[in-house]
Amino acid sequence: MEFRKKFLPCWIAVFVSSKMKSIAFLYIQICYFIGVQTYDQLVRPGVTRAVSSSVGWGGYPNKTVDGDKTLSPYTYCMHTYIEHTEAWLRVDLGEIYNLKSVKIWYRNDRPAYSTKRLQGFSIRLSNTPTPVPSEVCYQDPGDQTLPVVLERDCQGEARYVWFYTNRDNGDGVALEICEVEVYGCQSSYYGRNCSERCGHCQDKEQCDIINGSCPGSCEPGYKGPKCDTECRTRYYGRNCSQQCGHCGRKEPCHHINGSCPGSCEPGYRGHKCNMACQPLYYGRKCKERCGHCRNRKPCHHINGTCPGSCEPGYRGQKCNTGCKKGFYGTSCSQVCGHCAINATCDHVDGSCPSGHCEPGWKFNSKRCDEECDDGRYGFYCRDTCSGHCAGGLPCRKIDGVCTGGCTDGWTHSYCNKACQKGYYGLNCRHVCGHCKGMAICDHVNGSCPPQECEPGWKKASDWKCDQACEKGMYGASCLRVCGHCGGNATCDHVNGSCPSGYCAPGWKRTSDGKCDQECDDGTFGYNCMVTCSGHCADGLPCSKTDGLCPRGCMNGWTNSYCNEKCSHGSYGKACMERCGYCADNEPCNHINGTCPGSCEPGYQGKKCDTEGGPRTSGFMCKSLCANVCNAVCKKQIGN
Known part of the structure; x- marks a missing residue:
């Protein structure tokens, strides 16, 4: 390029910048001030x-x-x-x-x-x-x-x-x-020393590297050949051709998307404030509701005024004010009737507010001039007596009160409320029993509706289910027998569980807390916590109650539980057999009497309980007696 040849020192400055940074920086500054436009050399040896x-x-x-x-x-x-x-x-x-x-x-x-x-x-x-x-x-x-x-x-x-x-x-x-x-x-950079940033070219296109101009159009919100100028006030979007909406306080909208920075002017809505309030609303943020314009026509979206007259019962430019007290109807020209306690009538149709006449009087043509019929009472006679007054008497026409009290199962001054859940009878004083499925008993006589009780409660002729099972019984209809609770305690009459948490000896406690299963073979005692010795005669299990062996012990074992070996010197059934002459006084096997090693001199056999023959002695009776002996020699020494 011609300008590179002309201002070669500028490029030398870049070349030597790694070793002579201060000098290079000075050269670059000089290049900048004399107007030379330089660009980065992008090929990096060793990297590219x-x-x-x-x-x-x-x-x-x-x-x-x-x-x-x-x-x-x-x-x-x-x-x-x-x-x-x-x-x-x-x-x-x-x-x-x-x-x-x-x-x-x-x-x-x-x-x-x-x-x-x-x-x-x-x-x-x-x-x-x-x-x-x-x-x-x-x-x-x-x-x-x-x-x-x-x-x-x-x-x-x-x-x-x-x-x-x-x-x-x-x-x-x-x-x-x-x-x-x-x-x-x-x-996204261009110009002198690549120091200037491209504007907002459409589709993120790169600008011209020399002058920064965009090859096509600008992104919405920008204009100019470099697309670096925002739209003028109150305009936005592509080519800045769209006009802002009604932003509050005349603030300009966002130059790109037209959104308003704050609220809208009264009567407008949307993030661009370019839409009028929806029908029947007006004013700031469109939160004010239109009045009662005739034929439900929408009011003006900015100030809320009605385009014509008002609906009956309303007045004013916005039709949002009711008629004066004592008047109603079209143009508020009609006079109210005689409502209860001098209340004013409805300003639209002249009816008394909330339907209230003087108590005990009919609402006849909305004038309240006839007494209620028997069996009805209250405002406009719209309430019906409960029919549960004692003695079949009618209620009072003014307020519906039963002056003589209520029949069984009913309460309140009007006798119109059944006993609350769980109670029944006269004045609702009685508590319901235990009906099956948590059913509510009859509020009059207390009987259970399915004629069945919860487990643990007895049936009776009145089906009130208010008596627990007899001692020792539990469950549905009290038909199940309790298990074997510890300490002779009775089980829970509902689920049969033992209250103490442990069972009588010989019975085990199940996951539901009952003691109705015997101990497994080989265990006994409270909650079957003790293990049998395993040495009962004939391979029988021990007693599940106390752990005793029913037929005595196996050979070699003794005491009531058969958990002790025969004492030193005995063996066999009931430890009644005596051991032989085991060497070194070692004990024999407590079950079969055999010696663990050799025998004492003069004895032989597995049990060392057999003496040697005539004229023999010593270890295993293998030595001969001395010749001087005329008779049997001593087994131990041979003399």
Whole structure:
């Protein structure tokens, strides 16, 4: 670019900025004040990556982004293989940028050929790594010799920069590029030193990198070639062509969507304040309701006035004021009748308010001039006597009170309320029994409606279910017998559970708290907490009540529970057998009497209870007696 050549020191400042920051900063400031427009160099050696359609003669694509601008020999450059119909190099900038121009260095080690192979190439842009991008930012006409170092405008928004050719210039289709630099700004920036931010271009399009103008229209709410100017007051939207609604206090609406910053003017609604109040409402925030306009016509949406006359019973411009006391009807021209306690009549139709005449009088033609018939009472005689006054007498016509009291099952001065749930009888003094399913008893006689009681309560001829089961019985109809509760306690008459929490010996407590199951074989005692010894004779279980063995113990065991071995020196059934002569006075097996080791001298056998034969002695009776013995020798010593 011409301005880059003219102000070369500015670019030197950028190049040396990593080592001489202060000097570089000074150069950049000078460039800024003299009006030079600079752009970022976006190819970063060691970071930016490049890919090519093929590789020939060691010309790998990353050589174009390594920062080395050596142009000969060809080994410093990227080279595609010439036996293909197309060739391309793709440079990945790592993210999307607003691009201005592209600069390339061609190999210069073949003066005869110059840059012939490059003629007719194109530079293309894309945001995706597609094989052949379609957005061409520069197309070489191919009719002139190109310089070794050339820079071309290539404006657009892109992440990938492509160099593409499918033209055979005499020795195959190929690309030979030694180095690439791409100039531009970060996305959405333009202008001097890339310091200015793009406006609000439609569809987030990038602005012109030089002057910031938008390629198409602006986003709603903005105008101007750069789309950086908000709509003027009281206008908004696309091309600023829409007019604001009725925002409160004449405030301007939002320049993009037309919404009002606060409330609306009286009579309008919606976030844009561009809609009149819905029918029958008016005023600020459309919260005030219209009066009674004739034939229910809507009032004015701003001030609430009616377009014509009022409905009967109302007056004023808004028809929201009732007639004066004592008058009613159309134009409030009719006079009220004689309502109770001098109350005024309804201002619309002349009826007495809430239907109230003097108590005991009929509401006849809305004039309250006839006494109530027998059996009715109160205002306008609209109330019926309860019919539950004692002695069959009628209630009082003024207030419906039963002066002589109520019949059974009824209460209140009017005798019109049944006893509250759970009570019955005269003056509702009696408490209901336990009806099945929590049913309510008859409020007059207390009987249960299904003629069944809750478990734990007895039936009776009056079916009141107010007597608990007899001791020892429980459950539905008191037909179930209690289990074996500890301490001879009686079970709960409803569910049969034992109150103490434990059972009599020999019975176990179930999950529902009953003691109606015997202990399992092998257990006994309270709640079956004790385990039998397991040594009862004939393999029988112990008593589930006290743990005793019914037929005595197995061989080798003793006491009532058969949980003690025979004492030292005894064995067998009931420990009645005596042990033999076990060596070292060791005890014999408490079950079968066998000795654990050898026998005392002079004895033999498993139980060591058999003496040796004539003229024998010693260990296992294997020694012979001395010759001097004329009779049987002593078994132990042989003499």
